[in-house]
Amino acid sequence: MSRIFIILFLLIPLSWIWAEDRQQIKDIRYYELSQGVRVVVETNGVVEFARGQLKNPERVFFDIKNSLLNKEARKEFLVNNSVVNKIRVGQFDTSTVRIVFELLKPDYEFKVIQLENPFRLVIDIYLKGGSKQLSKELEKKKESQISLKRTIVIDPGHGGKDPGAIGPTGLKEKDVVLDVALKVRELLKSDPQYDIVLTRDQDIFIPLNKRTEIANKINADLFISIHANASTNSYARGVETYLLNWTDDEEAIRVAARENAISVKKMKQLKGELGFMLASLEREAKRDDSVRLAGYIHNSMADELKNDFSRHNNGVKQALFYVLVGAQMPSCLLEISYISNPEEERLLDDESYRMKIAQSLVEGIKNYFIKTDQIKKVKYTKHNSSPVKTNTKKIQNKKEKTNL
Structure with missing residues (x-):
């Protein structure tokens, strides 16, 4: 019994260190665009992420690696615009936060950037071919809720x-x-x-x-x-x-x-x-x-x-x-x-x-x-491309069975 107690005692501090190394997902909010939706994920540092797809119903998800979701962060958003029906957020496993977009249409494109001061991951999902329209929209709206103030x-x-x-x-x-x-x-x-x-x-x-x-x-x-x-x-x-x-x-x-x-x-x-x-x-x-x-x-x-x-x-x-x-x-x-x-x-x-x-x-x-401010360069990727790569580590997109 004493030997088991000693082992547990030694493991507890290691679990604390492991938890502290993970990125905190501090807040998540979304803004509607005329051709899609923008999600802003506030973190406490640069994050690694991967994209994947799920069928029946049509969904696209982003896994933020080595991260923890704050309890205060919203878990679900009902959007119901031209592209996205719903956005759901959850702690997928002990080290991954998953953001799922329930899609109304399968023809979509996305763009992801990372910003600093404060750290944010910004995900845009919009109708295929809508990137030009999106750019015009952002230029015209001087006072808009979609701007990152x-x-x-x-x-x-x-x-x-x-x-x-x-x-x-x-x-x-x-x-x-x-x-x-x-x-x-x-x-x-x-x-x-x-x-x-x-x-x-x-x-x-x-x-x-x-x-x-x-x-x-x-x-x-x-x-x-x-x-x-x-x-x-x-x-x-x-x-x-x-x-x-x-x-x-x-x-x-x-x-x-x-x-x-x-x-x-x-x-x-x-x-x-x-x-x-x-x-x-x-x-x-x-x-x-x-x-x-x-x-x-x-x-x-x-x-x-x-x-x-x-x-x-x-x-x-x-x-x-x-x-x-x-x-x-x-x-x-x-x-x-x-x-x-x-x-x-x-x-x-x-x-x-x-x-x-x-x-x-x-x-x-x-x-x-x-x-x-230094904007992280993240390549623009269409929905049929391979998982997004950030930082120095390659992120492998695995098949998931969850309906999160």
């Missing part, structure tokens, strides 16, 4: 009972950053590639931990928190951008303490208490993306404001901000000027200066996506 959460700091920093003449940080956030949303609202969500669009108070919860709940692509800096030194000036990490830099600790509404002493004590958060796998996975995001936005902001207002560039820094701790996506915090500096308070009170800041943030966001 980037969801960006903009977080105007403070609000309501928390005014944030207050300038020499009474200008409040909460009002300045809210106006900048509203301007960013206005600038991007006509662009079909982006969906801008504000954590607040009016003068209300939202706890720090609730702000990233908003972004996590909608699986946002980016989280950007906007603030105005302050210092007891009225000559302190310029713009700076922060990443979430521990630092021993006294000035960065002071800024984080102010934004976290705690003392510098308490901030220093947090190093040991919150160190485990910074070492989490989720945070490590997003750190490189956050570095790129902060770099593109900061460079855009510093260049724009320097050219017009001779602002001082304080660079990209690291600090432990509560508001960034829970973010499950690339994130950064911006200090758009020193409201405690009389000259910069005057500028922050100027409509044109706030618009310049908003425009620079929009440019930085676009640069991030343009320069970091």
